[in-house]
Amino acid sequence: MPEGPSIVILREEVAALRLNGKEILHVEGNSKIDKDRLIHQQVIDFKSWGKHFLVCFENFTLRIHFMLFGLYKIDGRKDTPARLSLQFANAELNFYSCSVKIFDQPAYELYDWSGDIMSDDWNAEKALKKLKDTPKMLACDALLNQDIFAGSGNIIKNEVLFRTRIHPLSQIGKLPQEKLVEIVKETRNYSFDFLTWKLEFTLKKHWLAHTKKMCPRCRIPFIKEYLGKTKRRSYFCTNCQVLYF
DNA sequence: TCTCATGTTTAGGT
DNA sequence: GACCTAAACATGAG
Numbered sequence: 001m002p003e004g005p006s007i008v009i010l011r012e013e014v015a016a017l018r019l020n021g022k023e024i025l026h027v028e029g030n031s032k033i034d035k036d037r038l039i040h041q042q043v044i045d046f047k048s049w050g051k052h053f054l055v056c057f058e059n060f061t062l063r064i065h066f067m068l069f070g071l072y073k074i075d076g077r078k079d080t081p082a083r084l085s086l087q088f089a090n091a092e093l094n095f096y097s098c099s100v101k102i103f104d105q106p107a108y109e110l111y112d113w114s115g116d117i118m119s120d121d122w123n124a125e126k127a128l129k130k131l132k133d134t135p136k137m138l139a140c141d142a143l144l145n146q147d148i149f150a151g152s153g154n155i156i157k158n159e160v161l162f163r164t165r166i167h168p169l170s171q172i173g174k175l176p177q178e179k180l181v182e183i184v185k186e187t188r189n190y191s192f193d194f195l196t197w198k199l200e201f202t203l204k205k206h207w208l209a210h211t212k213k214m215c216p217r218c219r220i221p222f223i224k225e226y227l228g229k230t231k232r233r234s235y236f237c238t239n240c241q242v243l244y245f
Numbered sequence: 246t247c248t249c250a251t252g253t254t255t256a257g258g259t
Numbered sequence: 260g261a262c263c264t265a266a267a268c269a270t271g272a273g
Contacts, residue, residue, distance in 0.1 A: 067268070067269085068268085068269080068270085069268085069269050069270040069271080070270090071270075071271095080270090096269090096270085097269050097270060099268085229262095229263090
């Protein structure tokens with residue numbers, strides 16, 4: 001569930017419930033957070049930043065991060081206990097297997113939306129500058145770096161590197177300016193394709209590289225390797241993806 | 246039944 | 260401090 005576009009879908013599903021300004025009537029769950037802090041509080045807004053789902057209150061913010069296995073149910077439950085359940089008069093939000101944390105500041109003090117690939121405030125120039133400031137970073141690490149591309153994950157990484165024909169082990173500092181511009185532009189662009197396809201339940205069908213055995217351009221086998229600082233799955237074509245090194 | 250994976254933090258070592 | 264590794268968390272698809 002976790003990449004940025006999926007969190008946007010959650011945010012929009014919750015927005016449709018019109019819970020802004022509504023009071024939380026009951027809180028449950030096996031989360032260790034102070035649940036009394038939430039009860040009878042009025043939710044100001046629901047936001048997302050990268051892979052974070054944010055429940056905003058006047059003076060504090062509840063952050064939900066779904067990690068690898070996180071799930072949610074809106075007006076429904078799983079058989080297993082919820083990590084956190086927020087119950088309103090006419091709706092219920094249930095979160096499972098996720099990381100939950102309360103921050104003692106309003107969301108606008110905690111987050112800079114110019115770094116969120118899905119945000120209206122996304123700033124491509126700032127992302128470009130961040131890339132230029134980290135010349136030793138590998139392309140595969142840059143696309144998982146939440147300080148540069150908040151919301152990008154392993155699927156987006158593999159698809160963007162394939163679309164831009166960049167080998168995952170390329171060094172950011174060795175890429176020509178126009179390729180850096182292309183990475184920034186395509187990360188944003190693919191993320192919105194991801195959103196569209198996820199809503200259509202056709203995301204997997206549209207993968208060109210991620211989990212694929214063969215390059216759709218060259219018809220030669222993809223390489224599958226665990227690359228970068230975090231050793232995440234990378235699928236790439238040694239023929240059409242150029243190694244800048 | 247078993248392996249693996251859309252992720253991140255933290256603790257420990259060198 | 261920089262850099263690396265492993266562990267921890269925990270669900271479901273194939």
